[in-house]
Amino acid sequence: MTRLPPGPGNALVTTLRSLRDPYGFPLETARRYGDPYSWPSFLGPMVVTGSPEGIRTLFTADPDTYSALGAELLGPILGESNLILLSGERHRAMRKLQLPPFHGARMRAYGQIILDAAEAHAARWQRGRPIPVHRTMQEISLQVILEAVLGLREPGRREAFKAAVLAVIAALKPSFMFIESLRRPLLGLSAWARFQRRRAHTFALFEEELRVRRASPEPREDILSLLLSARYEDGSALTDDELLTQMMNLIVAGHETTASALAWSFHHIHREPAVKARLVEELRGLPEPLDPEAVARLPYLEAVCSEALRLEPVAPLIGRTLRKGLTLQGFELPPGISVGISILQVHRRADLYPEPERFRPERFLERSYTPFEYLPFGGGARRCIGAAFALYEMKLVLAAILRKHDLRAASDKPVRVAVRNTTVGPRGEVELLHA
Numbered sequence: 001m002t003r004l005p006p007g008p009g010n011a012l013v014t015t016l017r018s019l020r021d022p023y024g025f026p027l028e029t030a031r032r033y034g035d036p037y038s039w040p041s042f043l044g045p046m047v048v049t050g051s052p053e054g055i056r057t058l059f060t061a062d063p064d065t066y067s068a069l070g071a072e073l074l075g076p077i078l079g080e081s082n083l084i085l086l087s088g089e090r091h092r093a094m095r096k097l098q099l100p101p102f103h104g105a106r107m108r109a110y111g112q113i114i115l116d117a118a119e120a121h122a123a124r125w126q127r128g129r130p131i132p133v134h135r136t137m138q139e140i141s142l143q144v145i146l147e148a149v150l151g152l153r154e155p156g157r158r159e160a161f162k163a164a165v166l167a168v169i170a171a172l173k174p175s176f177m178f179i180e181s182l183r184r185p186l187l188g189l190s191a192w193a194r195f196q197r198r199r200a201h202t203f204a205l206f207e208e209e210l211r212v213r214r215a216s217p218e219p220r221e222d223i224l225s226l227l228l229s230a231r232y233e234d235g236s237a238l239t240d241d242e243l244l245t246q247m248m249n250l251i252v253a254g255h256e257t258t259a260s261a262l263a264w265s266f267h268h269i270h271r272e273p274a275v276k277a278r279l280v281e282e283l284r285g286l287p288e289p290l291d292p293e294a295v296a297r298l299p300y301l302e303a304v305c306s307e308a309l310r311l312e313p314v315a316p317l318i319g320r321t322l323r324k325g326l327t328l329q330g331f332e333l334p335p336g337i338s339v340g341i342s343i344l345q346v347h348r349r350a351d352l353y354p355e356p357e358r359f360r361p362e363r364f365l366e367r368s369y370t371p372f373e374y375l376p377f378g379g380g381a382r383r384c385i386g387a388a389f390a391l392y393e394m395k396l397v398l399a400a401i402l403r404k405h406d407l408r409a410a411s412d413k414p415v416r417v418a419v420r421n422t423t424v425g426p427r428g429e430v431e432l433l434h435a
């Protein structure tokens, strides 16, 4: 029989404890059991590593060693053609179609959209009142992703999509995601039925947008337009169903993640006066109006974003399922087992990041890290396709707001961390005040 590494035994207890303490409990588990350790989950047993050697083994293995984690269970909910659930050749082909809109030069088209959205939302903050930074970041990132992905510049239309997408996200419940028997309509009254209704409404909006887009052939820069003209190697286009699924996925994957990362950045910048002073000084050197490319090149701003993504990873654990056997740090893992990469754990290693709990952007100026030591966007064949977009957005939003608004922390209470849908972010609000 295969010997798996030790780890906590009970899936329910493990899940509940990590929902309550999504950073503390996995770190405690790693300390207790060593590396790698076994992690029982509703998706079956998983062997987790948070060491650079283990991560190197997993990221450099042949991509066909793996299939996407939870694809069978989540396909009916997130869409069978969803990039995050595809494996093998289908994953490669779909990823190839979706990468070009996210390449460097394309980013420029979104720079002004991001600066305008950040300035407009921050202009609504009232003096003397606590500023709800996390909520503002969610609004900015949703507006940006809707404009970038769907090209929705008309506010009324954007509002309709915004409401529809937020309603779908709110209706997505872990109960029916992980327990198939709960996917019952129950006369239209169940959580599952509500989710299906809201998804159908959002897809109807998308379909309408597709019709409009096909009827007007003017060239556009948004991701939907680029995907509409993209072709697989055999010359075929994405089907409508594939398009709708990818649109929804990009909007969901792209907005909450970036909003949480930005909220953490604002939080830490305003808890470390020396960091804020150095960052504001760097931003002061830029002429008005802000040139997005000049902002993106600022070294300290980049270090601040990197440090926020290190200390507070929004995806602390990523996984894949083994299609073939694999040796991980001396353990012979059989097909069918899942492997996990603890981004959180490697990002908190004191040998790589001295004083790992401290927010110290300078560490990214003092040395460089390998993709097996620093990986907020995952790695290997499934690395986040929106990484450059997210980092660009973080830099532009921070620059646009910190240049115009002198802010301070509203309290010195620690901000705790919470599971938010499929990612992890600040629990509740991150509040700041005008200085």
Ligand code: HEM
Binding pocket: 083, 084, 085, 095, 145, 249, 250, 251, 253, 254, 255, 257, 258, 261, 314, 315, 318, 319, 376, 377, 378, 379, 380, 381, 382, 383, 384, 385, 386, 387, 389, 390, 391
């Ligand atoms: C700070 C913001 C973000 C963070 C921290 C983040 C993090 C991640 C991580 C850790 C993964 C899994 C990688 C792996 O399994 O190796 C991932 C996958 C993905 N992300 Fe992001 N992400 C962010 C923003 C975005 C944005 C803005 C988009 C798109 C607009 C996006 C789209 C995707 C997609 C489509 C995948 C699946 C890739 C695949 O399976 O091939 N993400 N992201």
